[in-house]
Amino acid sequence: MIRSNHLQNNFLPGPQQIRFQGIRKIYFFFAKELPRCPRTAGAGKVNDYALIYKWKGIDSGKKPIGLTSHYDVVPVLSGTEGNWEQQPFSGAVVEGKIWGRGTLDDKISVIGMLEAAEQLLKQGFKPERDMYFMFGFDEEIGGNEGALAIADLMQERGITFEFVLDEGGAIVEEMVPGVDKPVGVVGISEKGSATAELTIEGSGGHSSQPKNRTNIGRIASAIAKLEETQFKGDLKGPGEDLFEFVAPEMNLGMKYVFANKFIFEPIIEKILLGQPASAALIRTTIAPTIFQAGEQYNALPEKASALINLRLMPGDSLDDVKSFIKKTIEDDEINVTVSGNEASSVSSIDSWQFKAIQQAARNVYSEAVIAPYLMFAGSDARHYDKVSENTYRFLPVQITSEDLNRMHGTNERVSVDNYVNAIKFYIEVMKEGAK
Incomplete structure (x- = not known):
């Protein structure tokens, strides 16, 4: 060796x-x-x-x-x-x-x-x-x-x-709640990775006479709406497969819940959405990563933009993501572009x-x-x-x-x-x- x-x-x-x-x-x-x-x-x-x-x-x-x-x-x-x-x-x-x-x-x-x-x-x-x-x-x-x-x-x-x-x-040790044994996870798919850019342009002006809604404010409002709304969680596909495989090793209470998933699915999804790691298993995620606007403290920026990294669930297309963003932010003056890769097979x-x-x-x-x-x-x-x-x-x-x-x-x-x-x-x- x-x-x-x-x-x-x-x-x-x-x-x-x-x-x-x-x-x-x-x-x-x-x-x-x-x-x-x-x-x-x-x-x-x-x-x-x-x-x-x-x-x-x-x-x-x-x-x-x-x-x-x-x-x-x-x-x-x-x-x-x-x-x-x-x-x-x-x-x-x-x-x-x-x-x-x-x-x-x-x-x-x-x-x-x-x-x-x-x-x-x-x-x-x-x-x-x-x-x-x-x-x-x-x-x-x-x-x-x-x-x-x-x-x-x-x-x-x-x-x-x-x-x-x-x-x-x-x-990984202590990976799944209710399972004492280490769980070895084999990826059968990987989430897609997309970048959404939100951009708005318009007149700037002096900061002493701001409009009620500035370019920065509008982009910030759009981000806040996306984080508040989020994509819907759905326990299906590889995420569901994971829990079906580990359910027999869970404690009695959790085993009963997953054995009757058709009854308890809304409760299971609510629990999973409570933690970032488990939420990522059942929904497309939204992560604002870059915000750009302004150069001078007393001048309103003429342009503001933000980049958002999204990790797409299998079945969610880039077009789906763009439609969701535009519908959620409700601001036609904000330009939305989405590029990247969809989830693997x-x-x-x-x-x-x-x-x-x-x-x-x-x-x-x-x-x-x-x-x-x-x-x-x-x-x-x-x-x-x-x-x-x-x-x-x-x-x-x-x-x-x-x-x-x-x-x-x-x-x-x-x-x-x-x-x-x-x-x-x-x-x-x-x-x-x-x-």
Whole structure:
């Protein structure tokens, strides 16, 4: 098994640093520390930095499976380096933990997948179907040059997958109220991400003689109406699937409520809407993020605008969002534009593909409840919808809510045990998925 500090030392901070400091370091690292995989599967490049390995199976007539992850990371915010207990890119292993940016997101998957393949090759394992390992380099900024380009190449070659597995949900302790066991959530879809811009223009003037309704006031009023109204919550789709899977593990009272959901659904939805995390499971969310207006304290701005980030539920279109905003703000003089991506397709939970991932997780984390869910953030998986029957999102680590806050934050780290278990999980996925 490779030394755990290779999670950090042989991967560079992000796409721009990779471009200028040399992607060859990654290739050389794979060739040196994981020689069997490159030798068996070869390596292809897309847009210079994305990697594809193909492990040929016994029966190439069967649809292949795809395992994907990314080796770019978000930067460490300038000025926060001193807040880290270990150097952000040191890869230090201290007291059973591996420290550094990207240890959770998502170098653990890159190394975990290749280390798992290395171990299986050492054992003489031969998959029944082809397996592809696909590594992007720009997931944190959308994945258009990495994952999307790989998916386009697969489409050009007529290659479609039984399923593609990417990062996403994890095994989280105390995730679901009323469930004592850790819950492992496998993303079967991810919410869309859209940006709405609200803009109004008109005469400014001196602040000593303001109109009753200024440009700033009108945009502020529109934002206030949107936050007060919100999209309607509806327990359906992946959110409903999650609770149906975990309901048998709930305490008696909660088990009764979910067993009679058709009676208690309004109460359940009200409870879920009471917390941001659970509310995001059942509705499209509204988050004003940028407000721009004015340059001088005594001059009324001639233009005011606001940007709103929305995370769309499956089934909500960009047109639906625009219509909702215009109807809610009730101000025809405010121009509304909406751009972005709608939610990904929803993958099957009744298929052998989902059950293979579920079983692989159970084989490593026997105490966890493995359930489907709706992923709030974006991932490279959505790019593979066009070439895969199903796309799933799961990071095989057991973590706390505090650990989740360290992703993209200070003191990102992963335990050595989690690292080893990730390798075990990918071994099981390859065995289960390649049957």
